[in-house]
Amino acid sequence: MDGKELLTMRHIKKQFPGVLALNDVDFTLRKGEIHALMGENGAGKSTLIKILTGVYQMDEGEVRIEGEKVSIHSPQAAQNSGISTVYQEITLCPNLTVAENMFIGRDNSLFSNRKKYEKRADELLKQLEIPAKSTQQLGRCSLAIQQMVAIARAVDMKCKVLILDEPTSSLDDKEVNMLFKLMRNLKSEGVGIIFVTHFLEQVYEVSDRITVLRNGELVGEYLTEELPQVELVSKMIGKALDELNSLGDPDETKKVSDEVFYEAEGLSSENALPFDFKIHKGEVNGFTGLLGSGRSESVRAIFGADKVTGGKIKIKGAQVKITKPIDAMKHGIGYLAEDRKRDGIIAELSVRENIILALQVMNGFFKPISRSESEAFADEYIKVLQIKTANRETPVGSLSGGNQQKVILARWLLTHPDYLILDEPTRGIDVGTKLEIQKLVLKLAEEGVSVTFISSEIEEMLRTCSRLIVMRDRHIVGELKGKELNQVQVMKTIAGGEA
């Protein structure tokens, strides 16, 4: 790290109708540095990145690269200035090969030399220690590899500034480590990396410097080693951390009713191997395990979201049939899906329509919820969950991720479920909202609602769940309760340490 300033943004201002998204924000990136850009949803991270990548135009301020003033009026201009971005959602073409993806759109000649490109790609992949072959079809690779290919593409375009926007949110630990190794490699070659993430641990693992934004304003720039984690969080949410601690002691044994609400025996689906499972009234349990361990697939089977292939199901002791979502809903089960964009929101519909959707479906075709009624419902939940939206008729797609998640939560709360399945409700959400959701889960349990809670952040689950079901390779490998509920034990079970 030679500390030479690579990118400087000064007095950046950006106004959207009704919102001042960025107000006089400075940002500095040095050569060979991994710089974490932190802030809650709505802090202005995305806006800043979009200005840097030419998606938005700033209203005021200036951007310099290596001391030279640049005008970034389009994504193409950003690329020409040496700024590359790898987004959370992969923007490559899954049906092309790795090599094609690395070189597509960069060659002006009509006939490209396939062999030459494949050789070049293989060299680069080897150099960056990316475990992929140039001739593989990209869509067949894991998400992590796809992301790394995107990075390799950026590296090959001689990028000076690499922006990684939530690159780790769909990766498991091993893949995260691979990515970090790659990031460190690039760093040593003098690339400046802007790292946007919600995972605090990762920030501390890999970054050198942290810039914190809040409500469109700069809070400050810090050296990572000089900023304790607790302080970082308090700077991000703008308040002390007492609340975080007051959420409850993980060791405290939670009282659970004896009444079993849901019981499955040998339940299986097209994606889940047969498993047994039950949950008591008012209990919060969790499914944990690495990505791909079968935790999401199991809860999808419970809800009938995937095609159910077998098993006996009892609700409150009575045998029932649940083969599709509507069956589960009629038996008082709600399900917040893992993939919010794919299975959750109806982006172009309003907040109001999204909130009443599940209740409307349950009410049936011929009993529509009247306009006034639906408005009342929407207003109520916008207030209760503090959903930040211009109004209830705003399309839900234009809300921030956290608020979209709240809308879907509202959708299921409105159905007054007896059993609510929450798969990754806190992913990609700011710290403040995460806390709110955790609190809400505990409150629901107190009211007698059974909750299944899945999160890739184990701490979060320890804080909320009284029982953890651990999965590995699509099998349930353990069930942790009471004293066993601690990070070490969970890790051991996940990794297969119980043997």
Next chain:
Amino acid sequence: MKRVKALLLVLTLVLSVGLCACSKDSKDSGNGGSTGKTDEKIKVGVVNNPASESGYREANVKDMEKVFSAENGYELKTFYSQKNDDQLKAAQGFITDGVDYLLISAAETTGWDDVLKKAKEAGIKVFLFDRMLSVSEDLYEAAVVSDMPKEGETAVNWLLSLNLPEYKVIHIQGAMGSDAQVGRTGALEAQFTSGKMKKVVQQTATWDEAEAKKIVETVINSGEDFNIIYAENDGMARGAVAALDAAGITHGVDGKVVVMGFDCNKWALKELLAGNWNYDGQCSPFQAQVISDIIKGVKKDYAKKIFSEEKGFDAKTITQADIDNYGLGE
């Protein structure tokens, strides 16, 4: 669920097959009609467009089947399609089957050279009916067709014979570029150019009655005066009359506006008889008798191109007998 899906699949397949069958239902209806006593019968293969094409074709198909019947000493094989390729294949098949005569009304004017040559080599005599082909004249015996320009001339001559003090014409054309449109437009266009008649509006309704109604409505709404409607088929004339009726403009015999149509559908001739229209030009679909006469040697002197005799009917002189004899459809 699986069973339901399977059932649906079967249902869909059955339906699609059924639908396709319907669309072709008329295609091979005559194919299997060969009878045992083939020795004395004259074998005739007819390649035509399907009856569903139009009222004209319906009459044409019926006429063929009536004239080339077993009672008249024929063994008839038929093939109906609007696709040129299918027609070519069918003609090929008829040649292989060894028919004595091949009668063709083609979907397209091109692509027939090879088939006709083969027919000639096989000693099969070819007659074209209704539509000409762009092939050399020696490849066929004769062509019996309508003279579309003549139909137009007959109609315009009739119109001139009315000796109206002025001619202000709404001219509703058929699908642009079709034989019927080009032929029936010609004579009237000449009158427009010569200044004898005044063109109030000339517009295509692509044979669509509803479109014809809109065109006439627009003229009425513009307040422009007119006293003749020259529609290039009966359907469009009907549409035009609907517009006149709605606007309270009298038409037909003793009416303000002269209404002219073409094709001689039965219902149209009835309008004539009732005095609602003034004129209907015939487009004869009856080529079978002429061809039969040539085959049987009754008619010996004939040109390569034989024009069907086509009349124009005047509302003042038409009789019920005319309707029965010349009217198409029911």
Next chain:
Amino acid sequence: MKNKIKNVFSNGFGQLTIPIIAILILVIFNLIRDPGFFSIELTQNNDGNNVLAGNLISIIDNASELAIIAMGMTLVTAACGGQDISVGAAAAIAGSAFVKILSNAGTDGISGGLVLAAFLFACVVAMLFGAFNGTLVAVFKIQPMIATLILFTCGRSIAYWISGSATPNVASPIIDGIGRIIPGVPIPTPVLIVIAVAIIFKLVFHFTSLELLTQSVGINGNAARVNGINSTFIKILSFVILGICVAVAGSIGVCRMGQVSHDTLLLDIEMDAILAVAIGGNNLGGGKFKISGSILGAYIIQMLTITLYAMKVRSTDVKAYKAIVIVLLVVIGSPVVKAKVNKYISRLRSGRIKASEKGAGRT
């Protein structure tokens, strides 16, 4: 209402902005060309009934079939993200079915009850064909345009097969009452039927959750399924509803002329209907929709046709002119242009705010 109009312009592009502007332009253009273009007068028709006449009536009257089919097409578009190109052929089938029942009775025997029975029969037939299309699309996941290509190809032959002859006629005062005017009511009946159908749609949306469910299925099929919506049912239902619309439109077409001509009844209406949906600002890829937009679209297309007729554009050129105007409308309504204009408007507005702030600062 005033606010609404204001919103149309101040909030950038709403869904109905383009169709409304298009109508205004056409109206102004026609008024300049001929100030009396839209005048309406009361005249007597040949049956001695009072009728309203004029270009405006012509436009609204003749657009009826198109408007009704466009309404159904909107629903199919929204739910399936594709269009039904067999509506013209299906209308010919429905019309033939309608006439089939009537012609069996003979000319004197046509009673109101029989007409109703014929109409219901036409509806059932069209709904069956709709369900057939819908099943191909929803169950077998065939692209709507491909699935409906089957009926598009053979539908008019089926219509002929039902009729049994080329152009069967029906004549009765009741038929005239449906296709032309009811004595004593000076407005053409098809116009009233459009209003009735629009009201029925409104009622259906009010008394069922069809609108919300259709939009959900069209925007995000996965999410719809996870939320318990039976998207197969919704998609087939949209085709069945379009079937009813087709039967209504086909029957009107038949009653207008008193005959069914299987090869020209509502000829090419599928393309006009799809255009009406598009001009109405609806996304042809499915999702959110506004029935009112499609109705406006239908009237725009008809106004354009009548305008071209009134201008005596040459037969061979009509389609070209129509195409030019429609390309313009669709391009202006495209997301790209909309986004650009919205950006421009917001820039203008922020400029204005700044200016007013400055102005305020001075005082």
